[in-house]
Amino acid sequence: xxxxxxxxxxxxxxxxxxxxxxxxxxxxxxxxxxxxxxxxxxxxxxxxxxxxxxxxxxxxxxxxxxxxxxxxxxxxxxxxxxxxxxxxxxxxxxxxxxxxxxxxxxxxxxxxxxxxxxxxxxxxxxxxxxxxxxxxxxxxxxxxxxxxxxxxxxxxxxxxxxxxxxxxxxxxxxxxxxxx
Numbered sequence: 275x276x277x278x279x280x281x282x283x284x285x286x287x288x289x290x291x292x293x294x295x296x297x298x299x300x301x302x303x304x305x306x307x308x309x310x311x312x313x314x315x316x317x318x319x320x321x322x323x324x325x326x327x328x329x330x331x332x333x334x335x336x337x338x339x340x341x342x343x344x345x346x347x348x349x350x351x352x353x354x355x356x357x358x359x360x361x362x363x364x365x366x367x368x369x370x371x372x373x374x375x376x377x378x379x380x381x382x383x384x385x386x387x388x389x390x391x392x393x394x395x396x397x398x399x400x401x402x403x404x405x406x407x408x409x410x411x412x413x414x415x416x417x418x419x420x421x422x423x424x425x426x427x428x429x430x431x432x433x434x435x436x437x438x439x440x441x442x443x444x445x446x447x448x449x450x451x452x453x454x
Contacts (some may be wrong), residue, residue, distance in 0.1 A: 276310070279362070279429035281327055289351075289435060291334075304445055305344075308337040311437055313351065320425055322366070326359030327427050331437055340385035342448060348440025356436060362429040375417040381409065 275289040288310055295305040313331045320327050329351035334344040351360050429435075 275429050275431055275433045278431050279427070279433075281315065281320050281427040282317060284315055287313050287315065287329065289313070289437070291437075292434075302449060304443075304449075305334060306336055306338060310335045310337070311346075311368070318424060320364075320427055322422075322425060324425075325364065326353070326357070326361050328359050329435075331439075333386065344443060345440060347445075350438055352380050352436040352438050354434070354436065356438065360429065360435050362433070363425045365426045365428070367423045367425065371420050371423050372417070375420075380415055 275288055279287055289312075291305060291309040291311060294307050295304050296303055311331055312333050312335065315327065315328050315329050331346045331349040333346055333353060334342075334343040336344070350358065352358060353361055362442060
């Protein structure tokens, strides 16, 4: 990865190909080291419980003079063993998802405890019932609004990912090969 990646906002990313890539016969260098792979990702594709994110590769740009742009069809980023998607550090936002609800619940518990320990209080009347009911409703609303916060994946600059093409790349317009 050429820059830090954060999945919260969809957009583009760039990777640097670190080794020369040769033809199947290993006779022709097809893609030189230093070629830039460019790709796209969409926000909202990482769901709770998932550990991998789909990244689409759209083109390669060689560093050579003449700078070739090679369109990539049906290509994606993969893990070190070729598994689909990339893995990174995932923030599940647990504090944001349940923290406010726990805080309101704690305040409600303190209010209930304080109301029960007041000296000289009429034991037959619950003076905190409306406050506790309103707090419970606020906690329910906060939980409903925050429980579905999607996780965020982070990849650091320099992290290594693999690329897989879904279709053969035609180099016939780029390379003219002759038999020796």
